[in-house]
Amino acid sequence: MSLVTTKEMFAKAYNGGYAVGAFNVNNMEIVQGITEAAGELKSPVILQVSKGARAYANHRYLVKMVEAAVEENPEIPIALHLDHGDSFELCKSCIDGGFTSVMIDASSKSFEENIALTKQVVDYAHDHGVVVEAELGTLAGVEDEVAVEHGQESYTRPEEVEEFVSRTGCDSLAIAIGTSHGAYKFKASQCTRNEKGILVPPPLRFDVLEECIKRLPGFPIVLHGSSSVPQDFVAMINQYGGNMPDAIGIPEEELRHAAELAVCKINIDSDIRIAMTATIRKYMAEHPDHFDPRQYLKPARQAVKDMVAHKIQNVLGSAGKA
Ligand SMILES: [Zn+2]
Numbered sequence: 001m002s003l004v005t006t007k008e009m010f011a012k013a014y015n016g017g018y019a020v021g022a023f024n025v026n027n028m029e030i031v032q033g034i035t036e037a038a039g040e041l042k043s044p045v046i047l048q049v050s051k052g053a054r055a056y057a058n059h060r061y062l063v064k065m066v067e068a069a070v071e072e073n074p075e076i077p078i079a080l081h082l083d084h085g086d087s088f089e090l091c092k093s094c095i096d097g098g099f100t101s102v103m104i105d106a107s108s109k110s111f112e113e114n115i116a117l118t119k120q121v122v123d124y125a126h127d128h129g130v131v132v133e134a135e136l137g138t139l140a141g142v143e144d145e146v147a148v149e150h151g152q153e154s155y156t157r158p159e160e161v162e163e164f165v166s167r168t169g170c171d172s173l174a175i176a177i178g179t180s181h182g183a184y185k186f187k188a189s190q191c192t193r194n195e196k197g198i199l200v201p202p203p204l205r206f207d208v209l210e211e212c213i214k215r216l217p218g219f220p221i222v223l224h225g226s227s228s229v230p231q232d233f234v235a236m237i238n239q240y241g242g243n244m245p246d247a248i249g250i251p252e253e254e255l256r257h258a259a260e261l262a263v264c265k266i267n268i269d270s271d272i273r274i275a276m277t278a279t280i281r282k283y284m285a286e287h288p289d290h291f292d293p294r295q296y297l298k299p300a301r302q303a304v305k306d307m308v309a310h311k312i313q314n315v316l317g318s319a320g321k322a
Pocket of ligand 1: 084181224225267
């Protein structure tokens with residue numbers, strides 16, 4: 001199998017009551033960890049590349065590593081997606097450079113400007129057999145080039161979604177229902193604390209999601225900022241010299257519920273970063289004499305694989321759906 005678009009993946013996910021995981025890739029170990037998990041669990045998977053990842057690793061390296069992963073895992077569908085494209089030129093460069101899916105994120109612009117830029121990308125992408133994700137509403141948090149202050153985020157307005165999708169022709173729509181980018185998804189003042197003193201976030205706005213679904217029957221919805229920031233890994237980071245106080249994410253049960261509805265793509269990045277960093281910190285602390293990067297990157301890659309396997313089985317529901 002060669003790289004595929006998300007069209008068939010999303011149609012199956014919509015009807016099957018599960019979601020496909022979209023995991024950000026930045027280096028070889030991350031690509032391998034994600035695709036080994038998806039391959040073993042026979043799950044479709046989306047590998048996504050941000051503007052920051054292209055700046056870090058170089059477009060050509062990322063595409064070639066993903067192509068290698070496709071050859072190594074011929075029995076599962078894999079899509080290569082641009083995460084948060086912020087201009088027509090960036091989207092065009094990825095479409096011309098082998099991606100099968102791009103996101104144009106013009107959600108910070110006015111409704112009309114968002115429609116105009118999204119439509120421009122859709123026209124070019126569809127001419128080249130590539131699908132487009134667009135966004136309405138804005139998420140709080142920080143992810144690579146995208147930074148929105150808490151309090152500046154805005155939920156998607158369901159009354160806008162039909163006009164937006166029909167005028168742009170986009171293939172999927174990212175909406176804002178209270179998920180957030182990064183490892184610090186909520187301010188303490190937005191949360192309560194449980195008996196262990198750990199922050200409990202406000203619930204996702206399922207009423208907004210359900211209203212969008214009602215207005216866009218059969219249409220794939222995307223959730224960004226959907227890491228759960230597992231507290232055992234945060235504790236491991238803090239135990240071994242790190243400092244991540246009050247890092248919290250979205251509870252996995254809420255994401256599982258969203259996946260059963262029309263949410264077909266769930267973006268998970270921070271959880272992979274946290275699992276890798278915790279594993280490396282622990283390894284370094286326990287083996288102060290080691291200096292071969294393969295020694296600590298091997299368990300780090302395994303941590304990525306275990307995290308993705310956990311998400312596929314317990315959050316996305318995509319195991320066996322390849
Ligand atoms: Zn995002």
